[in-house]
Amino acid sequence: MNYQIALSFEDGVTRFIEATGEETVADAAYRQGINIPLDCRDGACGTCKCMAESGRYDLGEEYVEDALSEEEVEQGYVLTCQMRAESDCVLHVPASSDVCKTAQASYEASISAVRQLSDSTIALSIKGEALSKLAFLPGQYVNLKVPGSEQARAYSFSSLQKDGEVSFLIRNVPGGLMSSFLTSLAKNGDSMTLAGPLGSFYLRDIKRPLLLLAGGTGLAPFTAMLEKIAEQGSDYPLHLIYGVTNDFDLVEMDKLETLATRIANFTYSACVANAESNYPHKGYVTQHIEPKHLNDGDVDVYLCGPPPMVEAVSGYIREQGIAPVNFYYEKFAASA
Numbered sequence: 546m547n548y549q550i551a552l553s554f555e556d557g558v559t560r561f562i563e564a565t566g567e568e569t570v571a572d573a574a575y576r577q578g579i580n581i582p583l584d585c586r587d588g589a590c591g592t593c594k595c596m597a598e599s600g601r602y603d604l605g606e607e608y609v610e611d612a613l614s615e616e617e618v619e620q621g622y623v624l625t626c627q628m629r630a631e632s633d634c635v636l637h638v639p640a641s642s643d644v645c646k647t648a649q650a651s652y653e654a655s656i657s658a659v660r661q662l663s664d665s666t667i668a669l670s671i672k673g674e675a676l677s678k679l680a681f682l683p684g685q686y687v688n689l690k691v692p693g694s695e696q697a698r699a700y701s702f703s704s705l706q707k708d709g710e711v712s713f714l715i716r717n718v719p720g721g722l723m724s725s726f727l728t729s730l731a732k733n734g735d736s737m738t739l740a741g742p743l744g745s746f747y748l749r750d751i752k753r754p755l756l757l758l759a760g761g762t763g764l765a766p767f768t769a770m771l772e773k774i775a776e777q778g779s780d781y782p783l784h785l786i787y788g789v790t791n792d793f794d795l796v797e798m799d800k801l802e803t804l805a806t807r808i809a810n811f812t813y814s815a816c817v818a819n820a821e822s823n824y825p826h827k828g829y830v831t832q833h834i835e836p837k838h839l840n841d842g843d844v845d846v847y848l849c850g851p852p853p854m855v856e857a858v859s860g861y862i863r864e865q866g867i868a869p870v871n872f873y874y875e876k877f878a879a880s881a
């Protein structure tokens with residue numbers, strides 16, 4: 546049986562390999578040209594130690610306590626020269642992709658749909674045969690090259706990959722390089738190049754309730770995560786609070802409604818910060834976090850939004866005297 550192993554490197558690059566249940570993950574990586582740092586290959590030195598962020602695996606029996614302590618095992622560390630996968634896994638490798646003799650992959654695709662959802666938001670879909678081989682963890686991003694320039698912009702996937710097609714939610718920045726291309730030049734069939742996947746903001750195994758907080762186009766990684774959750778289900782409650790500045794920034798509400806019908810434990814709300822708004826829920830996301838969403842700290846919080854929002858939410862949670870089990874966040878700022 547083959548399993549998919551995501552190797553997430555220190556520099557944000559992620560590569561995917563296949564591993565059979567019989568081979569060690571280090572052997573599988575080497576077979577596919579990725580040199581996870583190794584020394585003894587015997588479970589004695591600890592050089593190949595990685596953090597397993599999700600998945601089931603056999604640790605092996607040959608390693609010594611000095612290389613991997615019981616406490617480290619409890620924390621999720623593994624020795625890749627001993628470990629054999631028993632499901633798909635995500636491993637954090639404490640080395641750069643460069644050191645491991647790999648790099649981010651690049652793909653060619655073409656525009657399959659570009660739609661201005663509102664004055665502030667553009668939905669872009671791209672498709673291509675090469676993309677059918679693109680694997681990423683929901684929540685991750687890629688660098689999309691702006692056609693006609695040498696510059697690239699980072700965007701989170703807003704969907705899973707399906708039949709070689711992926712989608713993005715892009716903030717329309719007046720005068721912005723990508724925004725100008727998408728609003729005035731782009732047409733279906735235009736070529737685009739993307740490089741990645743990248744980033745450590747991705748959905749982990751769901752082991753407790755989740756609180757998802759999205760600011761503006763920071764909604765994108767959550768729609769990708771929720772699509773994945775819709776496929777696999779969740780035994781725990783998930784609540785999303787989606788905050789925007791103006792009424793016209795509120796997009797993809799129909800998609801959230803559909804996801805809420807597909808995911809039994811999923812609820813969501815949205816709020817608009819502008820005091821002039823006609824939307825029934827006003828204010829910032831912090832004003833809509835209820836004690837039950839923080840579950841006395843037994844919660845994993847995921848947050849994607851502009852830097853001030855990340856600071857505000859971190860401060861708010863601290864003020865409540867609560868320390869979530871995990872707090873994952875992604876700050877983004879639009880490039881002009």
Ligand code: FES
Pocket residue numbers: 582583584585586587588589590591592593594612624625626627
């Ligand atoms: Fe020495 Fe794995 S390489 S413990």
